[in-house]
Amino acid sequence: MFRNNYDNDSVTFSPQGRIFQVEYAQEAVKQGSVVVGIVSKTHAVLAALKRNAEELSSYQKKIIPIDTHYGIALAGLASDARVLSNFMKQQSLASRLTYDRPIPLSEITSRIGDRAQTNTQHYGKRPYGVGLLIAGVDQKGPHLFEFQPSGVTQEMVACGIGARSQMARTYLERNLDEFEGSSREELIKHALRALKDSLAQDKELTIENTSLGVAGVDENFKMYEGQEIANWLETTFERPEGGEGEGMEVDS
Amino acid sequence: MNHLPQAWGRPRDDIYGAYDHSYLPQTHANTHPTTHTQSPVVTGTSVLGLKFKDGVVLAADNLASYGSLARFTDVKRLKPFNRKAVVGFGGDVSDMQYLDRLLNSLDVQENYSGAATTEEDDGEAPAATADGEGGEDKHKAILDAKNLHTYLSKVLYKRRSDFNPLWNAILVAGLTTPPPPAPSTSTSSPKDTTTSKPTGPAPSRKPIPYLAYADLLGTTYSSPTLATGFGAHLAVPIMRRAVPDEAAAAKLSREEAVEIVKKCMKVLFYRDARSMNEYSLCVIDGKGVDLQENIKLEGESWAFAEGIKGYGTQTV
Numbered sequence: 001m002f003r004n005n006y007d008n009d010s011v012t013f014s015p016q017g018r019i020f021q022v023e024y025a026q027e028a029v030k031q032g033s034v035v036v037g038i039v040s041k042t043h044a045v046l047a048a049l050k051r052n053a054e055e056l057s058s059y060q061k062k063i064i065p066i067d068t069h070y071g072i073a074l075a076g077l078a079s080d081a082r083v084l085s086n087f088m089k090q091q092s093l094a095s096r097l098t099y100d101r102p103i104p105l106s107e108i109t110s111r112i113g114d115r116a117q118t119n120t121q122h123y124g125k126r127p128y129g130v131g132l133l134i135a136g137v138d139q140k141g142p143h144l145f146e147f148q149p150s151g152v153t154q155e156m157v158a159c160g161i162g163a164r165s166q167m168a169r170t171y172l173e174r175n176l177d178e179f180e181g182s183s184r185e186e187l188i189k190h191a192l193r194a195l196k197d198s199l200a201q202d203k204e205l206t207i208e209n210t211s212l213g214v215a216g217v218d219e220n221f222k223m224y225e226g227q228e229i230a231n232w233l234e235t236t237f238e239r240p241e242g243g244e245g246e247g248m249e250v251d252s
Numbered sequence: 253m254n255h256l257p258q259a260w261g262r263p264r265d266d267i268y269g270a271y272d273h274s275y276l277p278q279t280h281a282n283t284h285p286t287t288h289t290q291s292p293v294v295t296g297t298s299v300l301g302l303k304f305k306d307g308v309v310l311a312a313d314n315l316a317s318y319g320s321l322a323r324f325t326d327v328k329r330l331k332p333f334n335r336k337a338v339v340g341f342g343g344d345v346s347d348m349q350y351l352d353r354l355l356n357s358l359d360v361q362e363n364y365s366g367a368a369t370t371e372e373d374d375g376e377a378p379a380a381t382a383d384g385e386g387g388e389d390k391h392k393a394i395l396d397a398k399n400l401h402t403y404l405s406k407v408l409y410k411r412r413s414d415f416n417p418l419w420n421a422i423l424v425a426g427l428t429t430p431p432p433p434a435p436s437t438s439t440s441s442p443k444d445t446t447t448s449k450p451t452g453p454a455p456s457r458k459p460i461p462y463l464a465y466a467d468l469l470g471t472t473y474s475s476p477t478l479a480t481g482f483g484a485h486l487a488v489p490i491m492r493r494a495v496p497d498e499a500a501a502a503k504l505s506r507e508e509a510v511e512i513v514k515k516c517m518k519v520l521f522y523r524d525a526r527s528m529n530e531y532s533l534c535v536i537d538g539k540g541v542d543l544q545e546n547i548k549l550e551g552e553s554w555a556f557a558e559g560i561k562g563y564g565t566q567t568v
Binding site for chain 2: 097098099104106107110138139140218
């Protein structure tokens with residue numbers, strides 16, 4: 001039943017210096033569907049692939065707007081993300097109330113990082129089983145942060161987490177140099193292409209299964225879903241909803 | 253009810269027998285009720301603030317009074333927070349010192365987290381002082397005067413709600429970046445995806461002067477001319493004569509503003525019995541904070557006093 005004696009709780013090290021509970025939590029992130037984030041000089045974009053449990057059900061929400069200036073995309077346990085997002089909403093509101101300023105993204109990221117780390121050091125607690133991409137704009141410009149269940153947080157230029165996200169990261173690494181100078185629309189296209197690269201052979205991006213979140217300098221964070229993203233999908237891929245054949249990439 | 257505070261709010265011993273303290277927490281049993289400092293002890297008098305075209309002037313004298321005794325004559329009541337904000341304190345001096353420590357720790361916290369600095373310019377680099385006018389604001393991420401005023405007003409209001417007020421009236425002066433003209437959730441709808449061009453770097457908004465008041469009750473207000481304490485009665489009318497509104501403040505030069513404030517400090521020394529002829533004066537503008545802490549009152553003349561009945565020693 002147990003892989004070894006050292007994975008019963010998150011406070012015990014294995015003799016190799018690993019904490020298995022934390023590693024298992026990171027596996028939960030890899031089970032979640034893929035999300036991608038990119039920043040340019042002026043914008044931050046999140047793109048997410050939504051999953052539905054069955055044909056008849058609705059799709060699981062992947063992007064959560066937190067404050068007017070930023071939002072998160074999640075991969076992993078959605079219920080853990082809900083807890084974290086509620087905490088982030090509270091902290092964001094508290095910053096506006098006490099300082100009359102939108103909370104800096106580095107600040108909110110380190111606060112959830114601290115919270116997640118605490119869970120890995122107390123007996124009877126468990127790590128969060130969710131990874132987050134935090135994207136938005138604060139007084140210092142657009143930012144993208146990655147959050148992991150271990151409590152590790154990093155600022156990123158571009159990032160992809162979740163199932164098969166290695167393919168998306170490969171796309172992002174190949175086009176890394178273009179992101180900084182990209183326009184809003186170019187950035188969205190890059191995010192969608194990265195997302196598409198991580199899809200299984202028989203899958204397509206559709207208006208049902210795709211979510212976008214965009215924030216920019218002087219532009220509030222907004223989530224785009226459904227019919228709102230039809231045009232982006234159309235212009236990014238030749239046939240986004242075509243039954244047969246792969247959608248081709250369009251040069252920008 | 254009797255005169256003993258420890259009996260207040262409790263059943264009378266002569267009717268109900270001795271009060272049983274055993275169920276109370278140890279800290280409350282057989283002790284006096286919790287009391288707080290509900291009045292100031294060593295106090296500073298007025299603080300003056302005046303906006304001008306690209307900054308704010310702040311002034312306060314260097315006296316800390318013990319009642320009517322001029323007890324300490326070297327107390328600096330203008331506290332710079334960072335290059336964008338200065339706080340002037342009136343009222344209790346020990347509470348001022350507490351708030352000063354609080355602001356110092358806030359400043360350390362802000363700088364330590366890295367949220368305050370930008371990559372090109374971390375800290376108070378002299379390069380940034382060169383472009384007072386226009387240009388990219390390299391310190392846009394630090395807590396500005398408006399953020400600081402909001403924070404201090406919450407601290408003051410919290411303490412008064414605990415019946416343990418910080419006995420101060422403060423002015424917060426400095427610069428703030430105005431909010432964007434109109435909140436736009438979607439600058440371009442998905443329809444024009446094909447037509448949009450790359451957007452250039454964000455238009456930087458220029459910081460504007462900011463001046464606001466907060467006091468021990470948590471009351472706040474803002475005006476281009478402000479004063480705490482006695483100055484609210486004596487100096488504000490003089491300042492308002494020169495600067496009746498924001499439009500007038502936007503035309504006022506730095507030299508004119510300093511001139512008006514110095515004149516008000518003189519009037520205050522003449523008519524406020526808790527004032528002193530040595531004061532601090534601070535100018536905050538795009539170039540940073542310019543604080544002078546030992547200015548002597550110039551051109552002092554008491555000749556006018558003779559003609560005013562009740563002003564000095566006179567025989568009627």
